[in-house]
Amino acid sequence: GAGVSQSxxxxxxxxxxxxxxxxxxxxxxxALYWYRQSLGQGLEFLIYxxxxxxxxxxxxxxxRFSAERTGGSVSTLTIQRTQQEDSAVYLCxxxxxxxxxxxxxxxxxxxxxxx
Amino acid sequence: AQTVTQSQPEMSVQxxxxxxxxxxxxxxxxxxxxxxxxxxxxxxxxxxxRQEAYKQQxxxxxxxxxxxxxxxxxxxxxxxxxxxxxxxxxxxxxILSSGAGSYQLTFGKGTKLSVIP
Numbered sequence: 062g063a064g065v066s067q068s069x070x071x072x073x074x075x076x077x078x079x080x081x082x083x084x085x086x087x088x089x090x091x092a093l094y095w096y097r098q099s100l101g102q103g104l105e106f107l108i109y110x111x112x113x114x115x116x117x118x119x120x121x122x123x124x125r126f127s128a129e130r131t132g133g134s135v136s137t138l139t140i141q142r143t144q145q146e147d148s149a150v151y152l153c154x155x156x157x158x159x160x161x162x163x164x165x166x167x168x169x170x171x172x173x174x175x176x
Numbered sequence: 177a178q179t180v181t182q183s184q185p186e187m188s189v190q191x192x193x194x195x196x197x198x199x200x201x202x203x204x205x206x207x208x209x210x211x212x213x214x215x216x217x218x219x220x221x222x223x224x225x226r227q228e229a230y231k232q233q234x235x236x237x238x239x240x241x242x243x244x245x246x247x248x249x250x251x252x253x254x255x256x257x258x259x260x261x262x263x264x265x266x267x268x269x270x271i272l273s274s275g276a277g278s279y280q281l282t283f284g285k286g287t288k289l290s291v292i293p
Contacts, residue, residue, distance in 0.1 A: 065220075102285060103180075103267060103286055106281040106283070119278075160271060160281065161273065161279070164226070165213075169220050
């Protein structure tokens, strides 16, 4: 079956522009996760959704970041007024059950470059 | 906040040999979940192995096993009979429920493992 897909695979934008990153989870997966992976750093957990609900948004780096999920499926991560420090690979993952012990299946990521 | 430390940024191992990757974490909680994920070059992250903290028995998945030392807050990964396909970045991860639907999910910075033919 199809895995987690993300689009675009690469995004180059100018400082101050808004960007939208999309994640299509595996069909039937109720939980969805967003991470940021910067060069030389581990994965920074941003937010997760259980269904369409995000119980905890405190992991988002600033109020320029927002995320939504509709229909219990596709999710978008929006970064407003991008800054150079936002440059990173943004990974999405999904799992069949909720967060905890369930295996997360990762997408290939979106590489964001802010000039 | 919980922390996860992988003290070996890079390691190498000869093909067919055994290698151990270290991971330590810091928490005052007793029930949590631990994972090892691998990220091969230019490929997607995949789960290697996982462990529930309340289980004393170490998890094993084929050539991969963990040494879970709860008191020492250590969760090392042992790879036996290393293969070229094991070359990857390995991340240790920790998940803890902090109540009311909130979770703390922390990854280490990773260990880059190279398997040498």
